[in-house]
Amino acid sequence: MVKHALQRLTVAVVLRIVHAALIELRHLDSRVARELERLPDGASYAIHASASGPHLFVVWQDAHLRRVAGLSQAGCAIDIKAMPLAFSLFTGQMGLAQGYARHAFSVAGDVGDVMRLARLISLVEAYLFPKWMTRRILTDVPHTECSPLRVYARLCAGFLTGRYKLYFTETTPAP
Amino acid sequence: MMIPPYFEFQNAVKLLCGELALERIASELRHLGASRPLVLSDAVLAKIGTLSRVTQAMEAEGCPPADLFTDIPVDSSLLVVNRIAELYRSGHCDSLVAVGGGSVIDTAKGVRLVLSQQAEDILSLAGVENLCRGRHVPFLVVPTTAGTGSECTGAAVIRNDKTQVKMEFISPFVEPDVAVIDPRMTQGLPPRATASTGFDALCHAVEAATCLQANPLSTAYAHAAMELIMQNLEEATRNGSHREARFAMAVASTMAGIAFSNSMVGMVHAVGHALGGVCYVPHAVAMMILLPHVMRYNLSHAGDAYAALLPHLIGYPQAEGVPQAERAEAAISAIGQLRESLASLTGLPLTLSEAGVKEEDLERVAWVAINDGSLIVNPRSADEEQVLAVLKQAM
Ligand SMILES: [Fe+2]
Numbered sequence: 396m397v398k399h400a401l402q403r404l405t406v407a408v409v410l411r412i413v414h415a416a417l418i419e420l421r422h423l424d425s426r427v428a429r430e431l432e433r434l435p436d437g438a439s440y441a442i443h444a445s446a447s448g449p450h451l452f453v454v455w456q457d458a459h460l461r462r463v464a465g466l467s468q469a470g471c472a473i474d475i476k477a478m479p480l481a482f483s484l485f486t487g488q489m490g491l492a493q494g495y496a497r498h499a500f501s502v503a504g505d506v507g508d509v510m511r512l513a514r515l516i517s518l519v520e521a522y523l524f525p526k527w528m529t530r531r532i533l534t535d536v537p538h539t540e541c542s543p544l545r546v547y548a549r550l551c552a553g554f555l556t557g558r559y560k561l562y563f564t565e566t567t568p569a570p
Numbered sequence: 571m572m573i574p575p576y577f578e579f580q581n582a583v584k585l586l587c588g589e590l591a592l593e594r595i596a597s598e599l600r601h602l603g604a605s606r607p608l609v610l611s612d613a614v615l616a617k618i619g620t621l622s623r624v625t626q627a628m629e630a631e632g633c634p635p636a637d638l639f640t641d642i643p644v645d646s647s648l649l650v651v652n653r654i655a656e657l658y659r660s661g662h663c664d665s666l667v668a669v670g671g672g673s674v675i676d677t678a679k680g681v682r683l684v685l686s687q688q689a690e691d692i693l694s695l696a697g698v699e700n701l702c703r704g705r706h707v708p709f710l711v712v713p714t715t716a717g718t719g720s721e722c723t724g725a726a727v728i729r730n731d732k733t734q735v736k737m738e739f740i741s742p743f744v745e746p747d748v749a750v751i752d753p754r755m756t757q758g759l760p761p762r763a764t765a766s767t768g769f770d771a772l773c774h775a776v777e778a779a780t781c782l783q784a785n786p787l788s789t790a791y792a793h794a795a796m797e798l799i800m801q802n803l804e805e806a807t808r809n810g811s812h813r814e815a816r817f818a819m820a821v822a823s824t825m826a827g828i829a830f831s832n833s834m835v836g837m838v839h840a841v842g843h844a845l846g847g848v849c850y851v852p853h854a855v856a857m858m859i860l861l862p863h864v865m866r867y868n869l870s871h872a873g874d875a876y877a878a879l880l881p882h883l884i885g886y887p888q889a890e891g892v893p894q895a896e897r898a899e900a901a902i903s904a905i906g907q908l909r910e911s912l913a914s915l916t917g918l919p920l921t922l923s924e925a926g927v928k929e930e931d932l933e934r935v936a937w938v939a940i941n942d943g944s945l946i947v948n949p950r951s952a953d954e955e956q957v958l959a960v961l962k963q964a965m
Contacts, residue, residue: 534951535951
């Protein structure tokens with residue numbers, strides 16, 4: 396039970412970091428900017444880290460990626476089938492493609508939206524995880540357009556100033 | 571053979587293979603508790619008499635169609651699915667029998683989903699492994715090409731009328747109850763269609779055995795399918811009335827379908843779907859053009875898996891004489907040789923420009939391809955520029 400609770404907590408934190416990293420990388424990596432800016436206005440994603448685990452709901456609206464408290468119907472909903480699988484996916488032990496191949500999650504919506512998300516997540520992983528880790532989970536590790544330290548610094552600043560919040564679900568971070 | 575840390579395998583389709591298979595449809599329907607089947611097909615099959623062969627067999631055995639729908643277009647869409655579901659309900663039908671190639675079968679799978687999930691619009695059901703079982707709607711499939719393998723896959727690919735993009739419906743509940751593999755159904759298939767659809771089956775086998783989701787069970791099906799295709803596709807193309815070659819190809823196609831239903835396909839299919847959506851290149855033609863180019867692109871990441879294909883492509887004794895380090899290349903050339911031989915027999919195009927693709931369409935094709943779900947388990951990831959480079963090589 397303690398293990399499960401720790402995994403749950405870790406996943407909840409990583410989900411928030413992923414969202415914050417996407418917002419920061421939009422300014423630091425041209426591929427992230429291009430991917431986000433190509434999303435149709437109103438595109439929405441729900442990630443459920445197992446049936447009873449933490450969620451992440453994001454909407455691309457007015458050219459901003461906003462985290463919202465909930466979505467009545469997400470354009471693309473990814474349901475991870477069990478907490479240990481979510482933990483593996485969000486701690487660099489299993490890539491999204493590996494997760495797909497191992498039936499780690501189901502998808503409601505257009506599979507094309509998962510492909511867009513997979514590309515964004517690979518870029519986030521390239522910055523946040525060390526190379527030895529990304530080499531294990533990605534068939535090709537994308538090059539980084541700036542130092543990962545810069546991304547970490549911006550994320551730390553964002554969380555310390557309260558621009559991003561770790562524990563509140565109903566946040567709408569400033570772009 | 572690599573065994574992945576985790577894999578799943580499912581094939582719940584009952585296969586009726588060989589002589590007088592069509593004559594057993596009525597009995598199967600009765601066993602499934604059905605008596606008012608809606609038969610789905612297309613106008614060409616209705617015109618050339620392939621469909622009537624099936625319906626006559628059903629009638630003679632006491633289960634005539636309650637209704638017929640033969641307007642399924644080559645490139646079917648979500649609207650067609652919704653229209654047929656409405657017809658099924660208003661005609662008080664109790665089962666589905668699909669007679670046709672990939673488009674007819676995938677449309678029928680969509681109709682089955684709408685009915686079993688009691689949905690109004692197929693669009694609301696799109697996704698991967700997202701559906702619960704739902705109501706049972708007896709569903710039989712009679713393939714009329716030896717290529718798609720769709721009769722045994724848990725996936726339907728159907729065009730979205732609004733976006734023109736192919737949408738995927740991946741669920742074990744789209745699998746038919748019964749697939750009827752009767753060699754009479756492909757006997758009249760012209761050489762061009764025989765060659766290209768057979769090559770599509772080869773692509774299913776190659777991609778299923780070498781993608782990230784490959785597992786020992788799906789690979790066994792893929793390797794066996796490859797052997798049958800390499801031994802019979804040229805003969806079936808050259809001599810359409812060769813019963814054994816036709817039957818072997820029909821079985822191979824089904825086996826390749828079981829393989830890729832359980833391990834997915836890869837970049838050949840992602841780009842092929844995009845070429846179909848953007849430039850209207852027929853699926854099987856795109857497969858024939860793309861396979862060796864994509865294999866070369868993947869070679870750095872899938873060398874061992876390609877090397878393991880060689881005995882199934884050229885036979886064990888010949889493969890033994892090839893040094894291990896050269897086997898992957900030899901596998902690509904064996905496929906290249908088959909492709910060239912089929913093209914010289916039928917005149918099928920081997921380049922995208924011969925298939926009518928314009929240079930200015932390539933960027934759009936690359937963008938659609940990188941958003942296709944098949945790309946996710948390709949042994950090597952690909953971005954827009956990399957797909958574009960492969961497309962340019964195939965021009
Ligand atoms: Fe195919």
